[in-house]
Amino acid sequence: MIPAPKRALPPPLLSVNGVSRSYGKQLGCQDISFSVRPGEVLGIVGESGSGKSTLLACISGRLQPDTGSLVYDMKDRGPVDILALSEPERRRLARSEWGIVHQNPRDGLRMDFTAGGNVGERPMAIGARHYGNIRSEAQNWLEKVEIDLSRTDDKPKTFSGGMQQRLQIARNLVTRPRLVFMDEPTGGLDVSVQARLLDLLRGLVRELGIAAIIVTHDLAVVRLLADRLMVMQRGRVIEEGLTDQVLDDPHHPYTQLLVSSVLQA
Numbered sequence: 001m002i003p004a005p006k007r008a009l010p011p012p013l014l015s016v017n018g019v020s021r022s023y024g025k026q027l028g029c030q031d032i033s034f035s036v037r038p039g040e041v042l043g044i045v046g047e048s049g050s051g052k053s054t055l056l057a058c059i060s061g062r063l064q065p066d067t068g069s070l071v072y073d074m075k076d077r078g079p080v081d082i083l084a085l086s087e088p089e090r091r092r093l094a095r096s097e098w099g100i101v102h103q104n105p106r107d108g109l110r111m112d113f114t115a116g117g118n119v120g121e122r123p124m125a126i127g128a129r130h131y132g133n134i135r136s137e138a139q140n141w142l143e144k145v146e147i148d149l150s151r152t153d154d155k156p157k158t159f160s161g162g163m164q165q166r167l168q169i170a171r172n173l174v175t176r177p178r179l180v181f182m183d184e185p186t187g188g189l190d191v192s193v194q195a196r197l198l199d200l201l202r203g204l205v206r207e208l209g210i211a212a213i214i215v216t217h218d219l220a221v222v223r224l225l226a227d228r229l230m231v232m233q234r235g236r237v238i239e240e241g242l243t244d245q246v247l248d249d250p251h252h253p254y255t256q257l258l259v260s261s262v263l264q265a
């Protein structure tokens, strides 16, 4: 029998090659390479100071790497070298194709806008002009993230931490980005609120087929959300693979320690 042809993997959405960044003599991250395909969720774990935030800032265009290259497959232009884009081009790319969910929702929300305004601002930024459509899309997203519509015109400062985080997620996903960067998306929330938020995030990411890069020190977050996992220690990647494989059969002693410390907790 003739074997069925293997289905080719889609080309990477983002390719990171040899990215390093130091702060003076202090190493942030060193020689990091990986790629993320459309719809794939990559988790990056490691203890405090291992370089996760530095790496995330470098690959999301918020921090200039010292060396390395970043290639992103834009919807209408194909692969582009992100570091060679002009600042306005990079901002346009971030607005139209990316989302960034910060650990502290205050960093990702406009605290002086209403909840509806926070969600509606993103479609407006990429050209939506019909007020009625923008408001109904915003309300649709508030419902998706389980915020009561009676709160549409309230400001986020009147919301709980969990509600603010859900609002930040709605603000990011309303434009259906192709890639979302998340920095400790459930950090700072109560355990029960975290669990609900994780469920919600998992449902939305899968429903929309969004690719995501999630930085966290919480293995439960990556276990639930990430297809693949990278483990960092002292600025370097020390282990990577499919999430279940890495967590169920860790090879590097540091990953073994990380996994066993969670099991003992």
Ligand SMILES: Nc1ncnc2c1ncn2[C@@H]1O[C@H](COP(=O)(O)OP(=O)(O)OP(=O)(O)O)[C@@H](O)[C@H]1O
Pocket: 023, 026, 027, 028, 029, 046, 047, 048, 049, 050, 051, 052, 053, 054, 055, 217
């Ligand atoms: N602005 C800065 N100036 C100097 N050193 C920095 C700066 N930001 C980070 N570093 C150093 O870079 C290394 C990596 O830090 P980074 O914040 O990327 O780690 P992390 O894994 O994200 O930690 P955390 O989980 O605590 O946020 C650390 O040694 C840190 O002290």
